């Protein structure tokens with residue numbers, strides 16, 4: 427990717443704020459109204475991991491999120507995750523924890539290619555049948571929109587367990603979006 431393409435990719439939401447405006451926002455994955463998504467024709471969920479399915483740098487999935495994933499499975503949703511984590515070791519343990527495919531984004535989200543393995547895995551579903559669920563506007567929401575998916579922002583508000591640098595990034599995203 428050339429420098430110009432990179433700048434264009436990352437700067438686009440600054441000029442077009444609608445590019446990172448989510449379709450839905452929830453405090454937690456546990457709150458997602460699955461039946462509503464199903465009735466809208468959504469048949470698959472691509473999750474971000476850190477700050478979405480579990481706190482950053484954690485290996486513990488909150489019980490209510492495990493319950494929600496089970497419900498989604500029972501309803502018939504296909505699921506996988508895409509993470510910007512660069513540790514193969516972490517990805518392998520995440521796959522064991524969630525019993526779902528966890529793809530390492532390469533290049534990182536929001537690049538559309540970061541979702542290619544997930545879209546291949548979810549074939550023959552089309553992007554409009556897929557919801558991308560994540561906690562970052564600039565990576566998850568913007569990336570989800572670029573591939574034509576429905577987008578759900580997870581924004582826990584003041585009870586966030588995010589590390590300080592992620593809080594700072596989200597603060598900036600909030601101000602400029």
Ligand SMILES: [Mg+2]
Nearest residue numbers: 474476477561
């Ligand atoms: Mg995240």
